[in-house]
Amino acid sequence: MQRARKEEGRGGPERAGEGGSRPVEMEMTAEERKIIKHLDKCDFTEIHRYFVDKTAARKALSREEKQKLKEEAEKLQQEFGYCTLDGHREKIGNFKTEPPGLFRGRGDHPKMGMLKRRILPEDVTINCSRDSKIPKPPAGHQWKEVRSDNTVTWLASWTENIQNSIKYVMLNPSSKLKGEKDWQKYEVARRLKGVVDEIRSQYRADWKSREMKKRQCAVALYFIDKLALRAGNEKEEGETADTVGCCSLRVEHIQLYPEADGCQHVVELDFLGKDSIRYYNRVPVEKPVYKNLQLFMENKSRGDDLFDRLTTTSLNKHLQDLMDGLTAKVFRTYNASVTLQEQLRALTRAEDSVAAKILSYNRANRAVAILCNHQRATPKTFEKSMQNLQLKIEAKKKQVAEAKAELKQARAGHKCRGDDRSRSFLEKRERLLEKLEEQLMRLSTQATDKEESKQVALGTSKLNYLDPRISVAWCKRFGVPVERIYNKTQRERFAWALDMAGEDFEF
Template sequence: MKSHPRKKAKWEEEKREDRVKWRQLEHKGPYFAPPYEPLPDGVCFFYDGKPMRLSVKAEEVATFYGRMLDHEYTTKEVFRKNFFNDWRKEMTVEEREVIKSLDKCDFTEIHRYFVDKAAARKVLTREEKQKLKEEAENLQQEFGYCILDGHREKIGNFKTEPPGLFRGRGDHPKMGMLKRRVMPEDVVINCSRDSKIPKPPAGHQWKEVRSDNTVMWLAAWTESIQNSIKYVMLNPCSKLKGEKAWQKFETARRLRGFVDEIRSQYQADWKSQEMKTRQRAVALYFIDKLAGCCSLRVEHVQLHPEADGCQHVVEFDFLGKDSIRYYNRVPVEKPVYKNLQLFMKNKDPQDDIFDRLTTTSLNKHLHELMDGLTAKVFRTYNASVTLQEQLRALTRAEDSIAAKILSYNRANRAVAILCNHQRATSSTFEKSMQNLQTKIQVKKEQVAEARAELRKARAEHKAQGDGKSRSVLEKKRRLLEKLQEQLAWLSVQATDKEENKQVALSTSKLNYLDPRISIAWCKRFRVPVEKIYSKTQRERFAWALAMAGEDFEF
């Protein structure tokens, strides 16, 4: 029998040179936020109790604050101060002469106007909703796709962010500042030289048009708050993104062949005569166990000879990315603890712990240990290995689907704890748990009733023995099985919800766990992949679905 070669998936096609990301790239450019629509005449801003008509620019910024009037942000002093400073910059000279205190500003009518608009959207007719859906789809078709190396690929974020007030995460010092409107003159377009260059909106021009096939972005601009560059990128399910994700996890898999030697070396270096080598060795230990450390200062760390029943405990407490507090207590190896004491000795709180080390020198050393090795590769490796080991330990083939899902989420939870992916308990947690417990109680009553009905049907069939009574008996048995399955799912949800109320599972699941581990587990234990990954996530991990058999090992 003649065999036909398997058609290659997009991510398995002929590879380009390492630095070359594409040969052909054509797109329509980003879709810009629509222009501001002034408030209707009947909606007023008040200052010091008197109505005041604002200039268009000042009014637009006022609406950003008015929309948020019932939000906690508008009670924060930093937010209010930053907003007022930036708002005054948008005012006319005459407006600045009048408006000098935020406390005298009344945005109530503006707020009510947007609340009413939101309420009106909720009661749109089916036809109106369908029209909006079609408009969004038309926009997606026009701006949401590009041509990349002959493939029509979906773009991830084809819209520029609308102007508004910056919120930030945690207690960000820039919260309340004005996020300015992105204009075509701010945007750099990236496409192939022989492609049809996207047209800017009428009356505008692009900042620059370039053809750089060593990068993956289609358009870029610098945002006004933190001067960071924003990009229009491909959708995670695209060929290029799938290829990049595959390569990322393959790099992490390669670490398995190096990790024992790397660990032995950095452990030996804890006793080095050279301070720089010692600091690098402890830094590598933290990268391996905690994924990062280079910028730690003395004030960020407290050392405890004993805490929480463990010896040699390091307490971390500092503001990390996006001003989010990172707090963790970690027991460490005794030589690591002793070295930290040495590194911190005779230093001021503001001094660096790893003062002999730079990010550049550490990254260079990582690449010398293994080509492509980074702190993120370590994190990905440790997370994926932990998931695989936990799944192997927790899953039983004879368990129900619901019990297997619970085991999967517990394995995922172990990874999230390893990666310190914490979250605050939701303000709606107690209420949603009460609702879930109510559903469980109702379902238990339904199961008890169905069980009684089944006993009755069984007795009637025993007495009558005819086809009709047998049919009723089977119907009652199927109903009981269905209700018991529903009860099991509800119980799993309740357990899951309680165990994970302060743990964020999705970050590690989508970014640090090789999806082939989860897909192989699903195939091995006959768990529908849809129970683990949503439709969007399955599209994102299409490459893994195509590759992973039930015997895949990370």
Template sequence: MQLEHRGPYFVPLYEPLPEDVQFYYDGKPLKLSLATEEIATFYAKMLDHEYTTKEVFQNNFFHDWRKEMTSEEQEIIKDLDKCDFREIHKYFVDKNEARKALPKEEKQKLKEEADKIQEEYGYCIMDGHREKIGNFKTEPPGLFRGRGEHPKMGMLKKRIMPEDVIINCSRDSKIPEPPEGHRWKEVRFDNTVTWLASWTENIQNTLKYIMLNPSSKLKGEKDWQKYEVARRLKDVVHTIRAQYRRDWKSKEIKKRQRAVALYFIDKLALRAGNEKEEGETADTVGCCSLRVEHIQLHPQLDGQEHVVEFDFLGKDSIRYYNKVSVEKQVFKNLQLFMKNKDPTDDLFDQLSTNFLNKHLQHLMDGLTAKVFRTYNASITLQEQLKALTNPEDNVAGKLLSYNRANRAVAILCNHQRSIPKTFARSMQVLQEKIDAKKKQVEEAQEELKKAEDEFKDKNDAEAEDNVEKKKKLLKRLEEQLAKLNIQATDKEENKQIALGTSKLNYLDPRISVAWCKKFGIPIERIYNKTQREKFAWAIDMAGEDFEF
């Protein structure tokens, strides 16, 4: 594989605040050193965000901020409660508003500058073809947010420098030049990987990559292969299920644990759970790393038998809470696995993700625990679309059915989000539109009745035309009202569910494309421009009769 590129685009260096924008400590203005001021701006920008009200976020920020201060600043700034960032916050709010209010020509100039950077850094040459790069910019420094109640929220994300970056290109290509006065951490010539540059971020100590754009041929092929492996699982899943059921009664505890874990991965779309990176402090678990304290067993609960109550932090510190009625033998096995164990002991103490995946490889080539998640998500979408779509519905009604099918998958995969800050206001605006539209419908109904009465009296062509006009107007307004009501329902149902994650990562896009083609829904109503580029292979490939 021949690969040539410019390397990453580094975010510009920090520009100090104007002299008249002050930071205050204990009510008095305090001039900060450049590094300290930059970190203060990270916090100031987030003042109106819920994160800055959280104690963990505040503590982590203040701890990391103090580490970057000069010794003189450390002597003065000892209490976050005495820090006043409001003037800095206002400065950035005003700056943002000013950017939005720029004249058209100025906005065009900024766009042209961005396009120029994109043109220079956003493409590579691969095997003689010009391919688009995904995210070619390094992440700017800032404060780590994390998802859920992440224990590292508020920590300082450091600026990525060329000295942190490993470059990957072809041995015979022109090696990208680092910015003046800098050097790369390393240059590699590895044609077995698909990344162009990488570095280790300082919060979770994980590797970050610059990759090809999802729309690239190579990415499309990898995507297609992922979904084809999941489709192949369909042919053997019944055999696998029969086997893990038999293994629930195995004489070997190790096999029983593997069989129960696989049942949960299959039935509940739980992640298998891998060993954490070194230095990872978040207490997150997957199926194989569940501890006794993460489940409670109820012989009977809410009118159901053999109920398992799960409560643990999954990926990205998102809480997984679920009460599930399981088969009697699974319940008995869990009682056995928990016997004589402390709450902090492993539930599946003889099981590892590696052991589970080796077993799955024997059952089907390319099969890992992860494939079950893709398979179950895609099958669920397909079945839900069949059950929910009414061919007689208008486009808005069909899209509501699509989102409901997608939501069933998001619930299965535990893709949650916190309610957006703007939710209440946007719902209020939508309700005001609905109320106004209702009034228009009522007025149109009255107008139609008047026209019909007039036609009865006059019985002439002009009066008849008027009735038809009023009927058409009423029909149009009723359709608009129905559309607004569907929007409100959709918005309310989706407020705590993240639909995008499953749609982009777990659902075979050919299912959505086939559904669009079958029911005459424009594909752009399901996938935006970037997503259509990513799934171009599926849009070309899937006919309306495609079955996962």
């Protein structure tokens, strides 16, 4: 791969003020910190009013002013939003840095409320090919470093001050490079399909191993396979919220029930997963798994590791030995894609309308999102939007009832007269009723879909865990416009799948 060339005249990811001056930031001085002990005693109404006024002013802009802002944004996009990679002009994902502000974090993050500082050119490393024109930093500033590294895909990077993590300017998901990586990811998951039965037989055999480490690894792999759990990454104490994955589960996160909900050997898992989203599940497991869990929990306190002989590193090494390129995420991708394909096969009926088929698709996607624990809070506007939808449904029902009454009269009129005019009128009434009933069914389907999806995030699995060729093939097989499944941006991202997948594609 050739090194990415910056477009001629490009600046950095964010221009740090005009003329090299640093933008003014309001931060408490050491003296003020001695005086101000409790922020709840401070009056922030003036700051609040300032932002309310700014929002109101933005809404009050005329069409011409809005168009002018749009043109300015497009000009910035054209100047900063593209690079040349291997001779092709490629779109960049997000070329702006985050502005300074307060860090929120996910869930009950220990660093919540800390100040994110402004990123200056001196913080930024530029990565471009040696023969390209190196972008100039703003006057009075210089880049931290300019390098030419063709082993990485980022174009600029900097370190943020809260968690000391590196942030990147990357290519847009629709770029050729990203498309190739996506395709490779799903091909690895498809390779797992050929060896998964052998892997499952192996970890079942390891449940009886004399070596405790092997037993723990086998049970953890069972959870990763059956429940699509993440492996869990090791992290420093107090640096992030108390989130765990499979390898870092503690005794307190698990309860064992000999019998529950009419099933034997039930395991209850309750912990905070990625992004502090609670994972709660009661699931019956095979008897050897249950017995092993009892063994792993013996003589341990609540805060002790469940898999005390296992680390994420050792698990990943074991997975690599089982199949080249295999990771816990590959299991998630494989199980998610297989689940979607099976659910689509079970739920879709060829005779259904397009609206009903899309409801089936979303239900299949929901099954995957639940498997992967992709939850969300019910949107604040949910109740209001549902009320509006119900009003539309009631209005449409009224129109259907009126159309039925008119059709009844038209039939009676045609029966009496029997002429061409009355037949034409009757056919018009029939077409109108058919159209209104179709609209009513579409609205009802939309309401059902909305209600079922209110606490499930469908986007994450659709964009990151489901082979898009399954969806494209389904669309072609059942005559569903692909635009109803993927929006314009998503179609650009998955252009490779649109070209590659025929209606007979099997994951």
